[in-house]
Amino acid sequence: MKTKLSHVGALESEAIHIIREVAAEFERPALLFSGGKDSILCLELALRAFAPAPIPFPIMHVDTGHNFPEVIDFRDRVVERTGVKLIVASVQKAIDEGKVVEDTGINASRNRLQTTALLDAIEEHKFDALFGGARRDEEKARAKERVYSFRDEFGQWDPKGQRPELWNLYNGRHKPGEHMRIFPISNWTELDVWNYIKDQDLEIPDVYYAHKREVFQRDGMWLAKTPFINMAEGEETEERMVRFRTIGDATCTGAVDSPATTIDQVIEEVGATRITERGATRADDRTAEAAMEDRKKEGYF
């Protein structure tokens, strides 16, 4: 019998504590689920937090319409296996209703449009707390964010006016129309997530493992050829052995060259890499030095 908590045990307990605290104190929480590894981890921790009872809140997928089909299949299987309630907030619907206008040009992406679909869904369902799988090791603005991150009635984050957050005493108080973003795995690193997926034998979408795919190079990143992406003149596809380190909108999530087809190989690769996962794979963070901070202020995840 171990008498001290291992570091992953400590992170697991911290996350479960946060999830239970939210379920106890908020009226209408929901868990943001993209089908990516971090949201899979959040869902798994939520299932464990309330076992053997079902989780007392729905999951919500903000669907850009530009998905990898493997990820949508995966999402639907998860819903069937766990019995959780799924809500889909559709960017396509927001476009069809004329609430947002799609970017054009070769770097067109629906990444930013997600914010509108997300904020609309929060309003429609009157959610007062949204769990997200953001981690502080991902990005410099996220490194500064609290576990309970307050959003005003416009969904805005105020990085300079964050509430003090002490011990494990979380303050979720807010007025009607305001809400909290909750980040239970703030203190996990990419490697922690992978080790947990391995130790607990969690299922993840196949695109995280190396596979052959038609890709083309842009800004030093491999982008997948999909029906949604506009290719510039001179950009040519080739078939390569790649895998994805993050999963987001298919038009701005890059793949990395990789031979890693098993979880052990992935962990070895992640442990040895010298590039952060967002640096390697996220075109959306490259537009400006403070791109993430600026998007978060508008209400992004």
Next chain:
Amino acid sequence: MDLLRLATAGSVDDGKSTLIGRLLYDSKSIFEDQMEAIETTSKNKGEESVNLALLTDGLRAEREQGITIDVAHRYFATPKRKFIIGDTPGHTQYTRNMVTGASTADLAIVLIDARNGIVEQSRRHAFIASLLRIPHIVVAINKMDLVDFDEEVFENIRQEFTEFATKLDVPDLTFIPMSALLGDNVVDRSANMNWYQGATLLHHLEELHIASDRNMVDVRLPVQYVIRPQTDAHHDYRGYAGTVAGGIMKVGDEVAALPSGLSTRIKSIEVAGKPVDEANPGTAVVVLLEDEIDISRGDMICRVNNQPEVTQDVEAMICWMADGSQLTEGSKLAIKHTTNWARTIVKDMRYRLNINTLHRDEAATSLKLNEIGRVRLRITKPIFADKYRRNRTTGSFILVDEHTNVTVGAGMIIDTE
């Protein structure tokens, strides 16, 4: 492998960012794209060398002003241990952010510039670390290269600091002479200071014994949530979920629930859905009991013969954190203690502490932003509390403004009567 949370405090001038940068860089926790990004930014700003502060100063305003405003969290691991750094600002006007970053720390690093010796800021950082009862303090006497690696300089600072620390309550104090810039005694031993026989900083961080820092004696489980599946398979299941706040909980233990005072035995304990025989402080558990007794969120499970105080009156040290308001006698606020919310009123302002001189001003009538003082509080309902020095979880609370909903105070219980 276990987890050590450490807090650093200081300003850019102390070499704090260089120190963190050195720890991250030498443990291969800075990635190439991060390094390239800060190199580009440094160059664009016309700085001569790479500014490592940019690694932790992630907000636009911080980069523009060249100061640390809020806590940044950084992560690194060695084969022996995983570390979370809460990097906090050192200036007086950001004391609340330092308190935020330090509240859960196992260890604090207080940086001293060897050229300047102990200054007001070093005293303040040490005091806040002791107020929050961070069990281990490392005094990093930095920039030894600028004082010719002189042992006497180190010795004088060590003696002066040790003397000052007798006024504080610091269980473990370690002094390390170093040069973060050159890397002396950070990860590798210094070739310039053979007179120093102690460990390097990283070695100290790796080998430090922290398992017994938590209270392993007084069993405390603040109930967070009652799990009742109400399904056919688990018809009679009634589990009390919470995070163990003290002591080791074991299956078969006789326990009591507060406020009812009724007792029973622990039938089983589950962690993340799996049964275990015992659970330590910090573990999120579900406890099932032999007898059905009325327990809900906010209640406390403890041992029959070892119970916290049940009280509506506490004496506490408060760090006030509000920009626009002051804490005075008669102030009414919301209070959160463990899993309980209640309301409280300030009955008496005992004194305000000068956090630089430790002088107690008993004539003070209010606390302003970043001020610390002792008050007496009356709470609308009984809480189940221990002294903070005995238990950092059941001895702490936050104060919240009922109109703005902002967290405006951090409280540490000195006495419960």
